[in-house]
Amino acid sequence: MTLLAVSGLAKRFGGNAVLAGIDLDIEKGERIAVLGASGSGKSTLLRCLNFLEIPDAGSIALDGKLVGRGERELVQVRQRVGMVFQQFNLFPHMTALGNVMEGLCTVRRLARPEAQARAERELARVGLADKTAHYPAHLSGGQKQRVAIARALAMDPELLLFDEPTSALDPELVGEVLGVIRALAEEGRTMLLVTHELGFAYHVATRVIFLADGAIHEQGTPDEVLKHPKRERTQAFLARHKEFSL
Amino acid sequence: MAQWDFSSVLANSDALLVGAVGTLRIFAICLVAGLGLGLLIGLGRYSRRRVFYWPATAFVEFFRNTPVLVQIVWFYFALPILAPFTISPLAAAALGISLNSAAFSAEIYRGGIQSIERGQWDGARALGMSFLQAMRRIILPQALKRMTPALTNRAIEIFKMSTLASAVAYVELLQQAKLIASLNFNPIEAYTAVAVIFFVFLWPLVQLTYLLERRLARDE
Numbered sequence: 519m520t521l522l523a524v525s526g527l528a529k530r531f532g533g534n535a536v537l538a539g540i541d542l543d544i545e546k547g548e549r550i551a552v553l554g555a556s557g558s559g560k561s562t563l564l565r566c567l568n569f570l571e572i573p574d575a576g577s578i579a580l581d582g583k584l585v586g587r588g589e590r591e592l593v594q595v596r597q598r599v600g601m602v603f604q605q606f607n608l609f610p611h612m613t614a615l616g617n618v619m620e621g622l623c624t625v626r627r628l629a630r631p632e633a634q635a636r637a638e639r640e641l642a643r644v645g646l647a648d649k650t651a652h653y654p655a656h657l658s659g660g661q662k663q664r665v666a667i668a669r670a671l672a673m674d675p676e677l678l679l680f681d682e683p684t685s686a687l688d689p690e691l692v693g694e695v696l697g698v699i700r701a702l703a704e705e706g707r708t709m710l711l712v713t714h715e716l717g718f719a720y721h722v723a724t725r726v727i728f729l730a731d732g733a734i735h736e737q738g739t740p741d742e743v744l745k746h747p748k749r750e751r752t753q754a755f756l757a758r759h760k761e762f763s764l
Numbered sequence: 765m766a767q768w769d770f771s772s773v774l775a776n777s778d779a780l781l782v783g784a785v786g787t788l789r790i791f792a793i794c795l796v797a798g799l800g801l802g803l804l805i806g807l808g809r810y811s812r813r814r815v816f817y818w819p820a821t822a823f824v825e826f827f828r829n830t831p832v833l834v835q836i837v838w839f840y841f842a843l844p845i846l847a848p849f850t851i852s853p854l855a856a857a858a859l860g861i862s863l864n865s866a867a868f869s870a871e872i873y874r875g876g877i878q879s880i881e882r883g884q885w886d887g888a889r890a891l892g893m894s895f896l897q898a899m900r901r902i903i904l905p906q907a908l909k910r911m912t913p914a915l916t917n918r919a920i921e922i923f924k925m926s927t928l929a930s931a932v933a934y935v936e937l938l939q940q941a942k943l944i945a946s947l948n949f950n951p952i953e954a955y956t957a958v959a960v961i962f963f964v965f966l967w968p969l970v971q972l973t974y975l976l977e978r979r980l981a982r983d984e
Binding site: 568570589593594596597600601603605607608609610611620621624625666669670673 | 883884886887888889890891892893894895897901902905906909
């Protein structure tokens, strides 16, 4: 069943067409890895899907219903589509627990005890049960990103967007974050993941999309796209990525 | 060489006390009204919507570029001619000082809000927060912390600007000193006493704000 149907999505910044007509159907339970060189429009695609950027053209349907008009509707869509950012974007004036409770209290209007119980569960799930009282400044990058994942999960989103969740992390911290994302994958969550971790994409994604010049250049199973790419630009991209691998 | 003799000032300490109460009253009014209205106008200046941006900008430019003393005198002497009501010295002075402070603090609020990284907005919006929820819960608490030094400066300015209310004979410290000086022919002692009283009020307050700033800097 199609959860999110994207059609003809386009976005320009100034004279620069960053997205030039994207058609993409995301089925429930799918895990899509989005690859592409920098500037290919990966982040903009993600940001358009929850309307952090307002698309210039095209349509987005969530559960068969067209969405995207009016602030009230956008706010509702964002509650159903969670997002995890490269730079975490945790709220520095709140503890880990406060960060995870925030959406529940302010947006969902849950009572504080209920929100706190929920937030503690989510933090335990990402392995941070002992860090609930810590402020972001006192957490490592990997811990921050796991708090950010717990914050998104607490809203119980139908679709999770990950925008290069490990790109800002020291190499030795990447594993703990990828481990959490893989656990979510195993729960059958629907997710769209922009990443440069090709190995992770290969093992966890159900579909891989290669973006170039703001359009889907090639897509297919991880094996098709990552092991046997058909198109030249995909091949060149993968060759560059594998140049220094062991 | 004049002889310093504070006995005539001390003899009128009850008058100065009445003045001090008047000073504190107008300070409290202008602090709340000026910094409160300033936040609304600052939000207007931050807004991309013209209906908010232009009136807020006009307000800021007008009150930043006219002297407070002229505004106070205008509200007291000119407004009652134009409008069918009289206005008390307190109201005229509080209006002038509050509106002026609102204009200056609006720019502090705007700058503080603009200094918060875009990622904070993204984080808040991605949770489904409305503009006002994100502003109230995420942006303002962080911005206010950064604005604290500038806002405490404003508060100190407001405290000292209260003496301008004497221009319309509002009973505050300077007005009472004028009265004492004219009755006892002791301007040196009377006005020195006012300066000292202001210093004694403000100096500990300023030290407290330094302490507060250091506290906030440590929490970052």
